[in-house]
Amino acid sequence: AQKITQTQPGMFVQEKEAVTLDCTYDTSDPSYGLFWYKQPSSGEMIFLIYQGSYDQQNATEGRYSLNFQKARKSANLVISASQLGDSAMYFCAMRLTNTGNQFYFGTGTSLTVIP
Amino acid sequence: DVKVTQSSRYLVKRTGEKVFLECVQDMDHENMFWYRQDPGLGLRLIYFSYDVKMKEKGDIPEGYSVSREKKERFSLILESASTNQTSMYLCASSLHQDGNNEQFFGPGTRLTVL
Numbered sequence: 467a468q469k470i471t472q473t474q475p476g477m478f479v480q481e482k483e484a485v486t487l488d489c490t491y492d493t494s495d496p497s498y499g500l501f502w503y504k505q506p507s508s509g510e511m512i513f514l515i516y517q518g519s520y521d522q523q524n525a526t527e528g529r530y531s532l533n534f535q536k537a538r539k540s541a542n543l544v545i546s547a548s549q550l551g552d553s554a555m556y557f558c559a560m561r562l563t564n565t566g567n568q569f570y571f572g573t574g575t576s577l578t579v580i581p
Numbered sequence: 582d583v584k585v586t587q588s589s590r591y592l593v594k595r596t597g598e599k600v601f602l603e604c605v606q607d608m609d610h611e612n613m614f615w616y617r618q619d620p621g622l623g624l625r626l627i628y629f630s631y632d633v634k635m636k637e638k639g640d641i642p643e644g645y646s647v648s649r650e651k652k653e654r655f656s657l658i659l660e661s662a663s664t665n666q667t668s669m670y671l672c673a674s675s676l677h678q679d680g681n682n683e684q685f686f687g688p689g690t691r692l693t694v695l
Contacts, residue, residue: 511686567612567677573623
């Protein structure tokens, strides 16, 4: 069963605008972590941001913020003031504590920033 | 800095060959993972290991095996390579604990099976 769903295969955003990348997850476990990774065309996976299931505040890291809505089981990534270097694939992932720290990844969203 | 290295960036093999993909991490991480990445399918977990000599099947273990004889090294083995195993293979490692223990990834091995 799909545990992480990213419904946007591709997204476009104008430079300097904000963009939201959607992610929903499915688990009945109370303890889990949510992660976003960026994969540029060079192929390396870059960790961006983390949200724990018990965290009360939404996570923020510079221009990245995570809009965590626990009741809706969504963990959308918001990128503010988009830059050309933000063009990449973005993956949402979930780690379940009770499965040996196994990660589940979504299918990714390809973001293109337009000058 | 955490470093995860993979033995090859590009590899070309023939159908039926035995293929070894090596992964080494230098941060004393307990957990290590092998994924394959295909367009439109994201990352799919093949095997993972949370300790030396321990292994757990992921979502797509068929056609693969793994070996973890030392904590820092996790090997993926294709016993008899087939064309449908042409893919990008990513190795990752992480600490075995709760909290912000993100996975650190290697650069990937792009395997082509002819």
